[in-house]
Amino acid sequence: MGKSNExxxxxxxxxxxxxxxxxxxxxxxxxQNIEHLSNGRVKLAAGTLYGAISTLLDKNWIEALKxxxxxxxxxxxxxxxGKEAVKIEISRLKELLLNGExxxxxxxxx
Amino acid sequence: MSKVIHKWFWAWDFEKEExxxxxxxxxxxxxxxVGLCRYxxxxxxxxxxxxxxxxxxNDVTTDKSKEYIEFLEDTGVEYxxxxxxxxxxxxxxxxxxFELFSNIDSxxxxxxxxxxxxxIVLCAEVLxxxxxxxxxxxxxxxxxxxxxxMFGLLFLFLYILLGIGIYKIGTKIKDLKxxxxxxx
Numbered sequence: 001m002g003k004s005n006e007x008x009x010x011x012x013x014x015x016x017x018x019x020x021x022x023x024x025x026x027x028x029x030x031x032q033n034i035e036h037l038s039n040g041r042v043k044l045a046a047g048t049l050y051g052a053i054s055t056l057l058d059k060n061w062i063e064a065l066k067x068x069x070x071x072x073x074x075x076x077x078x079x080x081x082g083k084e085a086v087k088i089e090i091s092r093l094k095e096l097l098l099n100g101e102x103x104x105x106x107x108x109x110x
Numbered sequence: 111m112s113k114v115i116h117k118w119f120w121a122w123d124f125e126k127e128e129x130x131x132x133x134x135x136x137x138x139x140x141x142x143x144v145g146l147c148r149y150x151x152x153x154x155x156x157x158x159x160x161x162x163x164x165x166x167x168n169d170v171t172t173d174k175s176k177e178y179i180e181f182l183e184d185t186g187v188e189y190x191x192x193x194x195x196x197x198x199x200x201x202x203x204x205x206x207x208f209e210l211f212s213n214i215d216s217x218x219x220x221x222x223x224x225x226x227x228x229x230i231v232l233c234a235e236v237l238x239x240x241x242x243x244x245x246x247x248x249x250x251x252x253x254x255x256x257x258x259x260m261f262g263l264l265f266l267f268l269y270i271l272l273g274i275g276i277y278k279i280g281t282k283i284k285d286l287k288x289x290x291x292x293x294x
Binding site for chain 2: 011012013026027028031042043044045046047048050051052073074
């Protein structure tokens with residue numbers, strides 16, 4: 001926490017993975033959710049997702065839930081630290097958007 | 111009825127290997143079993159499958175690797191088999207594009223994994239064969255033809271071969287890093 005976090009730029013994949021985990025979800029569910037959230041624009045590949053999940057677990061931005069008996073689909077959920085990171089990212093994105101619209105004189109609906 | 115083909119691909123040519131498997135699929139042959147230099151195919155509808163290879167960080171028997179393979183299977187990917195740490199995967203063409211890595215960072219990470227392996231092999235070869243290679247070179251230089259050391263020649267050849275492989279992967283990594291300046 002603290003100043004160092006404010007200069008972190010999340011990748012699009014990580015941002016959407018974190019957003020997908022405000023409720024517990026398993027790997028394949030994350031992929032489908034992201035494709036849905038982005039209207040089909042972001043198709044996260046399995047290898048990339050798995051690597052990102054590994055890193056997010058290491059950073060404690062997400063945690064793995066205890067597996068239900070018989071279910072082999074591990075579920076993940078965002079942690080408080082992860083939510084902080086998302087908040088910071090959203091203010092960063094707002095800043096980018098405001099500046100973009102100001103300078104290009106357009107609105108995001110065009 | 112199955113057909114067995116013997117073929118060798120270098121680790122740095124895994125994309126070539128993927129292309130070959132995809133071409134076999136277009137010609138109505140699907141890969142069912144894989145071993146060292148040994149590919150077993152069966153007839154299938156033309157273009158039914160797309161193939162991808164990945165070199166894992168850990169042995170396929172470890173928990174981590176098993177977990178990853180299970181994860182891939184949950185996403186509709188079929189696991190065909192492995193040769194050492196290389197896993198062979200296929201997906202139905204009807205499911206759309208088949209990629210394992212959708213951003214540059216994860217592609218680079220995979221290539222670095224392969225590069226590390228090549229370096230380890232090169233180091234092992236240097237440890238084993240440096241002596242012989244130097245003897246070979248000095249013999250050539252001093253024109254001592256009778257003492258030509260075949261082992262030396264072999265190892266020199268291997269060093270060059272691996273050097274080429276490492277260079278090829280290094281170039282791919284460099285190109286991806288350049289691409290990453292603009293995009294993810």
